[in-house]
Ligand code: PHE
């Protein structure tokens with residue numbers, strides 16, 4: 001039987017720490033397997049703490065070497081210690097100096113939390129609870145201290161020594177082959193923002209002058225040989241710094257800003273004060289190895305981490321329940337940045353697709369949780385789409401509800417009032433209430449309630465009284481552990497579209513509060529009556545996706561076609577096309593399920609043709625409109641008794657029929673929009689490339705000899721990764737004759753680029769077709785597969801589990817078994833990567849009964865395993881609940 005699960009940590013149990021730590025002086029003597037950490041802190045009891053209350057410090061796999069208080073070694077009876085905990089039984093009442101020496105083993109650290117080595121470089125990851133793997137500490141975000149860090153290491157192996165803040169000293173260590181450097185960070189910060197890096201790295205240097213005229217040194221550190229791949233990241237950094245000054249008046253606050261790229265990293269990147277550490281896939285780019293999407297991701301992640309300097313670092317979280325305070329707000333900020341750098345509608349559609357494909361299923365399954373959770377077993381499992389993406393949607397709604405000017409007032413007050421604090425969502429919302437006089441009590445429910453509200457809509461026009469009535473209702477479907485959901489405050493941006501495609505002018509609306517173009521739905525049901533509506537309008541609701549809700553609204557094909565053709569809101573134009581495509585895909589899936597012939601409807605084919613040939617439409621938007629909902633999207637829409645094979649058949653059928661119907665227009669689009677000249681990752685050119693490749697994606701489905709030849713040639717002649725990888729995907733996924741030749745050629749070309757090889761693994765892992773599982777198994781033993789590298793694990797295993805619905809959910813259950821085996825292997829060395837892989841089962845109950853039963857027995861196998869990490873235990877328990 002499995003061991004007892006530890007009790008959950010609860011928001012309601014929050015208590016201030018008993019002690020403060022005001023300053024930290026760290027001396028870290030780096031050795032690959034015996035690093036010594038001396039941590040000297042000044043500690044004081046907090047007001048209200050009983051005299052002599054024990055000081056309890058967190059640890060994790062630590063070895064204590066020594067402990068001294070006010071300069072004297074502590075008697076053994078004065079403290080007790082385990083690898084996880086150090087208690088000083090009765091500390092003095094007056095402030096005191098505590099010096100703790102620990103020994104750690106960076107080379108043995110496979111969890112990639114705390115101090116570890118990646119390709120020889122020492123680096124740290126302390127969020128959320130990694131600092132306790134370096135020294136015993138009050139490892140919680142509401143303990144803010146000023147850090148001074150001295151690093152000592154071999155001069156030869158580690159010419160570069162970095163830590164948070166500004167460099168203050170450096171030199172040789174006498175009579176040794178070692179050197180040191182000292183860094184001081186004047187800004188008090190929680191331990192999760194601590195970082196150090198030491199290694200033999202190349203430096204790409206630049207500079208930035210802030211709006212008040214201060215000069216900041218900017219550096220990006222990478223492995224030797226990668227210097228030429230840092231230009232885009234550096235450019236993105238400078239644009240981020242400028243944008244934050246112009247948009248929010250926020251300036252950088254240290255003399256240096258350092259970025260380090262490492263190849264072994266559990267997450268995307270980390271905002272450590274003055275020393276951001278990145279997964280190298282969000283730093284390194286050149287046209288040879290990075291796609292347009294990679295360039296866009298780098299720009300966004302660089303911005304995200306930089307923006308954390310204010311939203312996260314200067315103002316941090318009181319406890320980990322408040323994670324969305326920094327993450328939701330910072331995602332909102334990076335989304336706005338991208339919108340300003342690129343195309344706002346394209347960015348909005350991209351973000352909503354991500355939200356719907358990642359957050360909606362999370363919110364509809366066993367892992368659902370509020371944007372601000374109330375309980376957790378393992379905080380690492382709460383770096384979720386709900387906290388990040390829905391968290392950003394909530395901030396966006398706040399802006400919509402208050403209006404841009406009042407939103408700005410509230411945010412300005414937040415920066416002014418809470419600079420230097422570790423704070424909460426309540427305090428954040430209070431700033432907006434105080435600055436604008438708005439009561440946000442109902443709005444706050446967005447942070448408290450899990451589940452995606454469903455807004456149902458019924459409309460009718462009465463020509464006699466010239467009224468247009470909209471019946472609105474909202475409801476949150478059942479969520480595990482959440483009873484009696486309350487109505488949320490839902491901002492619904494809308495327009496009433498006339499037959500000519502323009503927005504109608506109408507008389508007043510009764511029954512709801514409307515500000516500008518936004519209705520505020522606040523009750524469970526509301527009847528809205530518009531007066532002076534001369535003719536029957538089409539309701540364009542949820543423009544710009546103004547709230548993270550599902551709409552239950554039955555619009556006719558004609559109505560949707562009108563919106564698709566002429567809604568002035570680009571998001572809803574896209575949405576109308578998607579809705580029509582989805583309806584058709586649901587119908588075809590139904591037919592496939594009952595083994596009837598699949599005949600796509602002419603009207604959808606025509607609509608796609610119209611979109612394809614619309615000369616006005618921005619290519620990037622067109623490419624998005626012509627992208628069919630994914631198989632996972634369709635599964636989600638179906639919601640229960642899901643048969644992935646039927647979905648796959650339906651989608652492939654529609655794709656093929658579209659290709660057949662519009663062959664010449666597709667050919668024209670794919671050639672006309674193919675950019676010429678030297679590669680540029682800018683949004684416009686990338687949009688054209690996206691459209692050209694989207695056209696090719698359809699065109700390629702025909703089995704004509706010349707088609708395969710065309711794809712092969714485009715693959716072989718591609719001068720950039722975007723084209724090369726989209727052709728390789730077609731060759732492999734559509735099983736074209738030269739598929740193996742292409743894979744070989746790609747491998748030969750990119751063998752030395754691990755980022756490019758990740759794509760090679762991913763393309764194969766996501767290929768439909770019943771031989772994929774066998775292939776993926778064999779790739780797991782490929783010389784280039786490395787189980788210790790999280791990017792590689794994600795490329796092969798995670799993308800198989802989440803990006804290959806028919807093969808993961810094979811009807812013989814072997815896809816599930818394979819992932820279960822892999823989770824159990826990986827869990828031993830890296831629980832975070834394993835538990836993330838395990839979340840790929842989150843929608844298992846929606847599968848048809850046979851697959852559902854197979855998924856359950858696979859999950860039970862994990863659950864019955866005795867030696868499971870806390871991370872995986874938490875996910876498995878919730879998934880099976
Ligand atoms: N805080 C990081 C970010 O959002 C993400 C992260 C979390 C990285 C935990 C590492 C560990 O930018």
Ligand code: ZN
Nearest residue numbers: 304308327330
């Ligand atoms: Zn973040």
